[in-house]
Amino acid sequence: MEKKISVIGAGNVGATTAHLLALKKLGDIVLFDIVEGMPQGKALDISESSPIESFNSKVIGTNNYEETKDSDIVVITAGLPRKPGMSRDDLVEVNKKIVKEVTENVVKQSPNCILIIVSNPLDAMVYVASEVSKFPKNRIIGMAGTLDSSRLRFFISQELNISVDKIEAMVLGGHGDTMVPLISSAKVDGKPLSESLPKEKIDKLVERTQKAGGEIVSLLKTGSAYYSTASAINELVDSIVNDKKKILPCAAYLDGQYGVEGLFIGVPAKLGKVGIEQVIEAQLTDEEKKQFDITVQHVKELTEKTKENL
Ligand code: TXD
Numbered sequence: 001m002e003k004k005i006s007v008i009g010a011g012n013v014g015a016t017t018a019h020l021l022a023l024k025k026l027g028d029i030v031l032f033d034i035v036e037g038m039p040q041g042k043a044l045d046i047s048e049s050s051p052i053e054s055f056n057s058k059v060i061g062t063n064n065y066e067e068t069k070d071s072d073i074v075v076i077t078a079g080l081p082r083k084p085g086m087s088r089d090d091l092v093e094v095n096k097k098i099v100k101e102v103t104e105n106v107v108k109q110s111p112n113c114i115l116i117i118v119s120n121p122l123d124a125m126v127y128v129a130s131e132v133s134k135f136p137k138n139r140i141i142g143m144a145g146t147l148d149s150s151r152l153r154f155f156i157s158q159e160l161n162i163s164v165d166k167i168e169a170m171v172l173g174g175h176g177d178t179m180v181p182l183i184s185s186a187k188v189d190g191k192p193l194s195e196s197l198p199k200e201k202i203d204k205l206v207e208r209t210q211k212a213g214g215e216i217v218s219l220l221k222t223g224s225a226y227y228s229t230a231s232a233i234n235e236l237v238d239s240i241v242n243d244k245k246k247i248l249p250c251a252a253y254l255d256g257q258y259g260v261e262g263l264f265i266g267v268p269a270k271l272g273k274v275g276i277e278q279v280i281e282a283q284l285t286d287e288e289k290k291q292f293d294i295t296v297q298h299v300k301e302l303t304e305k306t307k308e309n310l
Helices: 012-023 038-047 088-109 122-133 145-160 199-210 212-220 227-241 286-307
Strands: 004-008 028-032 059-062 073-076 114-117 140-142 246-255 261-272 275-279
Touching: 004 012, 004 088, 012 028, 012 038, 012 227, 028 038, 038 059, 073 088, 073 227, 088 114, 088 122, 088 286, 114 122, 114 227, 122 140, 122 246, 122 261, 122 286, 140 261, 140 275, 145 199, 145 212, 145 227, 145 246, 145 261, 199 212, 227 246, 227 261, 246 275, 261 286
Parallel strands: 004 028, 004 073, 028 059, 073 114, 114 140
Antiparallel strands: 140 246, 246 261, 261 275
């Protein structure tokens, strides 16, 4: 039977995600938004491409949570994106109310679903969804690291003029300026990145990756990234729906791993049909450990702030 995947928030990220889910034939899709008519219009538009794209998945748009009933996976993209000059953390107050309300409604309809949170500030919103849903932690996943890693891999491939397929690299930590690109384990055609590029060049790519979201926000002026975001969400959904057990960087609950207790933060995790099957402990150099401690501290503070009046 087709998996049922609901996408909450039919804005740029949500609608693009639904489109890609349909193209990749990952399941039947329900696209939800509070704006009347808009998710219905976008779902119909996507559906009308099905004869050309040859997918048979159902794509439904709705303003009614009952239509999301018994979803296997629910992707939460509802919330405001940042504007030029804003940090993701500036969205915490407004988006925590939205993510709280959305999660309450989603879990009533789909008590056994796997939640993928996308709204910003990501690490804090994953915490909100966890507190509200009370789901086991393996069924709560934050999507950010897969996007940040894709950006880093793209920048490296561009710099070296080598296919993206030959570039391996991962970004861990919080989804913000303190994120930690793991350069020590980045590889080009199986060899350490440091053999292909001098440190100054690598430092520039790291900085561009950390600021990549902001680079797009300042170009778009009225929103944030969504094509790459939707691709990254699809990568997570594909690993879960098809039980691929891919190791993907995402915000997962740490219960002692990396020396961190009781916090959602970006780490590599094995994703399969039950959600997060295992948190993988990557090898970090002393310098990367120091950076990881800084990002953990930042996410802890943001999480504490989020707890107020939740
Ligand atoms: O890597 C990542 N995690 C991210 C996250 C990468 C890019 C964007 N990231 C964040 O995703 C961004 O900062 C935002 O917080 C979300 C959604 O971004 P998007 O670009 O899709 O924003 P839009 O186009 O404004 O769409 C948001 C939709 C819009 O249609 C609203 O009507 C809807 O959310 N919305 C709601 N839906 C349901 N329920 C409620 N309460 C609600 N409030 C707003």
